[in-house]
Amino acid sequence: MSQSYDRGLIEDFGRWQEFSAGMWAWVLHKFTGWVLIGYLFTHIAVLSTAIPAATGDPAIYTGTLQSLEQLAIVRVLEVGLLSVAVFHILNGVRLLFVDLGVGLDTQDTSFYASLVLTGAIVVASVPTFISGAF
Amino acid sequence: MSTQLTEPEQRTDESTTEQPAVEEGEESEGTTIPEWATESEESPGADDDESVRITVFRYDPEVEGKQEPHFDDFYVPWEQGMTVLDALMYARDQFDPSLTFRHSCRQAICGSDALFINGRQRLGCQTQIADLDTPVRIEPLPHREVEKDLVVDMQHFYEQMDAVDPYFRTEATEGGEEQRQSRENREKIKMSTRCIWCGACYSSCNIAAGDNEYLGPAAINMAYRFVMDEREEETIKQDRLEIIEQEHGVWRCQTQFSCTEVCPKDIPLTEHIQELKREAVKKNLKFW
Numbered sequence: 001m002s003q004s005y006d007r008g009l010i011e012d013f014g015r016w017q018e019f020s021a022g023m024w025a026w027v028l029h030k031f032t033g034w035v036l037i038g039y040l041f042t043h044i045a046v047l048s049t050a051i052p053a054a055t056g057d058p059a060i061y062t063g064t065l066q067s068l069e070q071l072a073i074v075r076v077l078e079v080g081l082l083s084v085a086v087f088h089i090l091n092g093v094r095l096l097f098v099d100l101g102v103g104l105d106t107q108d109t110s111f112y113a114s115l116v117l118t119g120a121i122v123v124a125s126v127p128t129f130i131s132g133a134f
Numbered sequence: 135m136s137t138q139l140t141e142p143e144q145r146t147d148e149s150t151t152e153q154p155a156v157e158e159g160e161e162s163e164g165t166t167i168p169e170w171a172t173e174s175e176e177s178p179g180a181d182d183d184e185s186v187r188i189t190v191f192r193y194d195p196e197v198e199g200k201q202e203p204h205f206d207d208f209y210v211p212w213e214q215g216m217t218v219l220d221a222l223m224y225a226r227d228q229f230d231p232s233l234t235f236r237h238s239c240r241q242a243i244c245g246s247d248a249l250f251i252n253g254r255q256r257l258g259c260q261t262q263i264a265d266l267d268t269p270v271r272i273e274p275l276p277h278r279e280v281e282k283d284l285v286v287d288m289q290h291f292y293e294q295m296d297a298v299d300p301y302f303r304t305e306a307t308e309g310g311e312e313q314r315q316s317r318e319n320r321e322k323i324k325m326s327t328r329c330i331w332c333g334a335c336y337s338s339c340n341i342a343a344g345d346n347e348y349l350g351p352a353a354i355n356m357a358y359r360f361v362m363d364e365r366e367e368e369t370i371k372q373d374r375l376e377i378i379e380q381e382h383g384v385w386r387c388q389t390q391f392s393c394t395e396v397c398p399k400d401i402p403l404t405e406h407i408q409e410l411k412r413e414a415v416k417k418n419l420k421f422w
Binding site: 003004005006007015018020021022023025026095098099100101104105107108 | 193195196203253254274276277279280281287340388389390391392394395402404405408409411412
């Protein structure tokens with residue numbers, strides 16, 4: 001055995017067009033998970049700026065949130081947050097069933113179902129989030 | 135050294151010598167002549183209506199000019215029932231004797247010729263050319279070191295398999311009596327016994343690619359085959375569970391279902407891994 005050639009991560013993200021349903025589910029679940037963690041810290045940061053409200057001035061808290069909600073970009077991001085959270089929840093339920101050994105034969109169908117359901121919920125939520133923003 | 139090979143004259147007698155045995159499923163498609171085979175090919179070298187172009191990964195560390203990995207094209211006359219392995223053997227026998235790949239039984243039992251065909255792990259002998267898009271792209275298994283052309287180093291895979299003691303163990307052989315198994319139990323482990331050690335699943339596993347210590351789907355399936363076998367004693371079952379419940383055992387599986395999708399023997403690998411996960415949890419659950 002003289003020498004060999006390491007083709008590296010030949011099969012990975014360069015071949016995203018060939019990913020199967022299960023792979024996409026995994027990628028999206030990881031991605032949405034990290035987005036939610038990122039949101040969590042942003043959330044804490046924003047709310048902590050309103051902490052003086054606890055000392056007796058609710059106007060600070062209200063003011064902080066109202067000024068944020070006036071920004072169109074925040075409204076759009078909220079829709080994004082909802083879609084990420086909903087997908088993570090639905091796919092999480094799917095993974096729970098996979099862990100319980102239920103519906104492993106239809107795991108791709110359940111992934112597509114969670115995608116479609118996410119889309120439907122997000123579309124339905126758009127009027128609520130966007131109204132008055134633009 | 136890119137090879138532009140011209141096709142030799144059509145050899146009709148070839149068809150009688152090679153009768154590819156394709157077992158279990160997938161054979162139905164082979165009877166229809168695909169669209170691309172009936173249309174006239176415009177690509178150079180394809181002077182025959184029914185020739186198929188295969189693009190093969192080439193690498194040879196010992197030959198000057200082949201040390202840089204590249205792809206070679208071969209034009210192989212297509213015939214009904216031709217598998218990818220048949221095409222490779224034709225290319226080797228007629229065009230380039232240095233083309234290297236593993237094969238043995240040609241009927242999906244020896245597990246030698248798992249290849250990366252058109253972006254997916256498949257057995258060369260089990261894959262009908264007629265079912266594939268052309269040109270057929272044939273590469274060695276991903277995530278393995280390439281030794282030469284389509285031959286990869288399987289040592290690590292075999293080590294992972296050995297790590298789970300892939301053989302029947304029992305304490306009750308003193309008397310030499312039969313080890314009986316119920317029909318139900320046999321049914322339960324039936325699919326897991328079909329593993330041919332081809333390594334397709336392990337190669338498709340994204341987690342195994344990033345974590346060299348992960349046992350991988352094939353080894354865990356092998357563990358499943360014996361953990362679920364009722365003929366082994368409880369103490370041995372506990373031994374086996376201890377191996378697979380380690381950090382790089384079953385818990386590394388993130389249910390991408392890649393292995394289940396590529397397995398040429400249709401073993402429900404993810405299902406087996408999930409079941410072992412539950413067994414591992416049950417083993418450690420205590421209600422007191």
